[in-house]
Amino acid sequence: MKLINEDKLAIVATFIRLYGDALEKIADHYGKAIVFKRLGKTDNQYGDLMARIGNTIYISEEEVGKLGLSDPEILASLAHEVGHVVYSTRGWDPDCEQRADSVASDLGLGIQMISAIEKFIESRRYPGLTSMLVARIHFLQNIEYAI
Ligand SMILES: [Zn+2]
Numbered sequence: 001m002k003l004i005n006e007d008k009l010a011i012v013a014t015f016i017r018l019y020g021d022a023l024e025k026i027a028d029h030y031g032k033a034i035v036f037k038r039l040g041k042t043d044n045q046y047g048d049l050m051a052r053i054g055n056t057i058y059i060s061e062e063e064v065g066k067l068g069l070s071d072p073e074i075l076a077s078l079a080h081e082v083g084h085v086v087y088s089t090r091g092w093d094p095d096c097e098q099r100a101d102s103v104a105s106d107l108g109l110g111i112q113m114i115s116a117i118e119k120f121i122e123s124r125r126y127p128g129l130t131s132m133l134v135a136r137i138h139f140l141q142n143i144e145y146a147i
Pocket residue numbers: 080084090091092096097100
């Protein structure tokens with residue numbers, strides 16, 4: 001796995017520094033590159049927080065800021081997106097979402113993933129997805145708080 005911070009985003013540099021080695025171990029089946037790029041305002045008419053095309057992950061600093069995500073919550077969201085890439089899953093299917101969330105959890109970012117999802121729900125950006133988002137929280141709580 002090769003993590004490439006193409007637009008030199010500070011949060012991506014932090015993500016790679018803190019979690020690059022751990023990701024390599026978690027997803028050692030994945031030998032390709034993952035490229036991180038900025039999602040600029042003019043290319044983001046739907047106001048997405050993050051987007052994925054193939055092995056490229058786009059991050060909108062504006063939208064992430066509007067939602068009020070903390071840096072650890074952004075790191076968890078990046079881990080989730082990496083989870084989709086390394087398991088080649090798409091969004092919105094419950095199994096795919098859980099697989100992606102488990103990567104955040106494996107990196108020690110499960111609690112931060114939960115609070116990020118709570119902010120998505122509170123923002124009412126995706127009201128049609130609330131039940132799926134709640135299911136993701138329950139899945140993560142089962143991992144994080146299991147004895
Ligand atoms: Zn997802």
